[in-house]
Amino acid sequence: MNISENLKEIKSTLPSDVTLIAVSKTKPVDDIMEAYNAGHRNFGENKIQEMESKWETLPKDIKWHMIGHVQRNKVKYMAPFVSLIHGVDSFKLLKEINKQAIKNNRVIECLLQIKIADEDSKFGMNLADASSLLDSEEYKDLGAIKVVGLMGMATFTDDENQISNEFKSLKNTFNSFKTQFSNDNTDLRILSMGMSGDYKIALKNGSNMIRVGSAIFGERNYN
Numbered sequence: 001m002n003i004s005e006n007l008k009e010i011k012s013t014l015p016s017d018v019t020l021i022a023v024s025k026t027k028p029v030d031d032i033m034e035a036y037n038a039g040h041r042n043f044g045e046n047k048i049q050e051m052e053s054k055w056e057t058l059p060k061d062i063k064w065h066m067i068g069h070v071q072r073n074k075v076k077y078m079a080p081f082v083s084l085i086h087g088v089d090s091f092k093l094l095k096e097i098n099k100q101a102i103k104n105n106r107v108i109e110c111l112l113q114i115k116i117a118d119e120d121s122k123f124g125m126n127l128a129d130a131s132s133l134l135d136s137e138e139y140k141d142l143g144a145i146k147v148v149g150l151m152g153m154a155t156f157t158d159d160e161n162q163i164s165n166e167f168k169s170l171k172n173t174f175n176s177f178k179t180q181f182s183n184d185n186t187d188l189r190i191l192s193m194g195m196s197g198d199y200k201i202a203l204k205n206g207s208n209m210i211r212v213g214s215a216i217f218g219e220r221n222y223n
Helices: 003-012 029-037 048-057 072-078 091-103 127-135 160-180 199-204
Strands: 019-023 042-045 063-066 084-088 108-113 145-151 186-192 209-212
Touching (some): 048 072, 084 145, 091 145, 108 127, 127 160, 186 209
16 A cells, blocks of 8 residues: 555544654655645654754645654754654753743643653653652743653563553553643643554553554665
């Protein structure tokens, strides 16, 4: 099947409240335009300068999602246009996003990345640090960011029970945080978990945003 057919098939299986992020990292502009012409608008990249280059070239109604690990010194490149930053894993990063958002007269929406995987290679905050951040006065003083949800990546394993338990734990955290934290820059409504290989398990455990690349565009081009 081609890209537009892949999109149509995946979307036909999704609940209406789930947002599909088409992970377009390493993919050429022509592939993104095929998805765009099929009506898709949410795209995810993991390298800021690649995303910036695509933003400059492609239609401006695309919503760009930064789904990779973010280096603070590169936030300035995406601050003018990024729709949602998925991988916020420190207060220092939030402060930099806030600083660059002010320069661009924007409020930038972010997700806190929570570490749920049993792997050292995965980034993310632990629950205690995330809770302390959301409860701190210094965080509440950041007026140009809004934390709108949580993101997590499960362990890369064939053990579906482990994957399900990790997603379930993040859903429980999301529910808990949602009742605890609500202020001008906190509105927890997005739970981003699930990728091409495990998004069906994520959906069963309450995800309302999934990040799918290879199931839409085919296998990734490594570079």
